[in-house]
Amino acid sequence: MNHPQMFRDLERPRVLLVALSGIGNLLMASPLFRAFQDANSTAELDLLVASRGTKSVLEANPRVRRVFAGSPKPNIRALRKLTGILRRERYAVGIVTYPGQLILSAALLRLASIPRRIGHRYSWTFLRDSGLFFSDPVPEAPLPAFTIPASAAAHDVVQNLGLLQPLGITVDPGTARYEFPLTTDDRAHADAWLTQHDPGGHTLIGLHPGSYGDLAYKRWPAERFAELGDRLAERYHATVLVIGGPEERALKAEVGARMHARSVMVDAPLRVTAALIARCLCFVSNDSGLMHVAVAQSVPTFGLFGPTDERRTAPWGPNGHVIRAAGTQPTYDVQRLRNIRDRNAPDSSLLALSVEAVARAVSVTVQVPVPPREPH
Incomplete structure (x- = not known):
């Protein structure tokens, strides 16, 4: 089964994006929201964000159904409660945005029983170029040689849009724009x-x-x-x-x-x-x-x-x-x-x-x- 077919088989597929970094990282992931909804207009998009003020960025974003904020002092009890909440949502896909806390976020998606888990390959302690806990690990776009002006081929926006490729979605980065609508x-x-x-x-x-x-x-x-x-x-x-x-x-x-x-x-x-x-x-x-x-x-x-x-x-x-x-x-x-x-x-x-x-x-x-x- 290819990925577009998977979404056609679900009436309103739910997707969870995990963005456990700061405000800037969240905005550099925001073009992904639009690209995903343009390709899957019936999908419901939820986000899990860091506790440090990022949730307010999403308050007026019409593409986002629900936002979960991580605990400022994570512990086993808080993690168990969060994974239980996420498991009940029955997400079809989980995506960990770039750069993120990759192994932590990937493990969270696995514990939440999300079948399709997408994120970049990562290095962590003895692991090198690992896709542990991801069902669809994606390689990072390689960093080009430094020039002035700098190439954008490995920009965080590009890295995030690349996470849609396992779902059969390709986006021209030149059309990507941040989303932070004001009320x-x-x-x-x-x-x-x-x-x-x-x-x-x-x-x-x-x-x-x-x-x-x-x-x-x-x-x-x-x-x-x-x-x-x-x-x-x-x-x-x-x-x-x-x-x-x-x-x-x-x-x-x-x-x-x-x-x-x-x-x-x-x-x-x-x-x-x-x-x-x-x-x-x-x-x-x-x-x-x-x-x-x-x-x-x-x-x-x-x-x-x-x-x-x-x-x-x-x-x-x-x-x-x-x-x-x-x-x-x-x-x-x-x-x-x-x-x-x-x-x-x-x-x-x-x-x-x-x-x-x-x-x-x-x-x-x-x-x-x-x-x-x-x-x-």
Whole structure:
């Protein structure tokens, strides 16, 4: 039986996607949602996501039936409860998105008695290029040689779309776009926030000086973000929104304190933050989840890359732009850290990136808004 026939034999097949990574990884998997439903309009799509705020990305996505959030402190009891819930859903197919926690996710699908289990082959301890617990292990797209601009042949979006091949579904990656739809309420909350914090209705520039957790090696220095903010505020006659999560409050405050131009620190829920980003003329960010959120809102987005690899995680689509210091290359891959001497400080490849280079890259792409003509 081929895979399309398997779906024709089921009236409303249920499929579970497992995405136990961060916000950016989830958005890089989101083109898979549309591709799958375009090929199987009657299928019901559920997701199991990490506990760290990713669930809200999916709240208004019409392609998703149900979202399960993993336990923040997983243990045997929580795992047993979750597998019981998933087993009762009687999923026809389970897909583990890239890069994910592959062996953990694959084992979970097996314990949930899901017959078709799709995911990339992986290495784990003594296992090399393993497909353990998967019924349909898929090889990773090989990473091409590093070039500038970088090839997208092994980007996470491409890796995720490749997971549909065992189901007989092929997709042109060039048509793929992130999905993070906003609601009327999201936009209304953003309007109310702006009325309170920027009543002048200025042009907005977004900056994200942070990155998830302890990944300080991915962060361009705060003082450079502040200088860049001043330059962009002057060029575009703008208010700068310094954006990030609640754990980045001190970093956001430092950037704002160092700036001379008008800046506002954003402390808001993720969906309101996304609606505020959607109002920005452009967005400059470290390689982070919020970088991908900005692209999902069709905002010209400039990702600052140093140790991480734009071949895998560049902001996807026509509004995504990569800025890298000349002569530098990525030193990080999904399996391990290489050549990163200090995880708690900006990597040397980011320190090589000047404010002038970033400001110039933005100014080449983003035009100064033309003020509306006064009525005669």
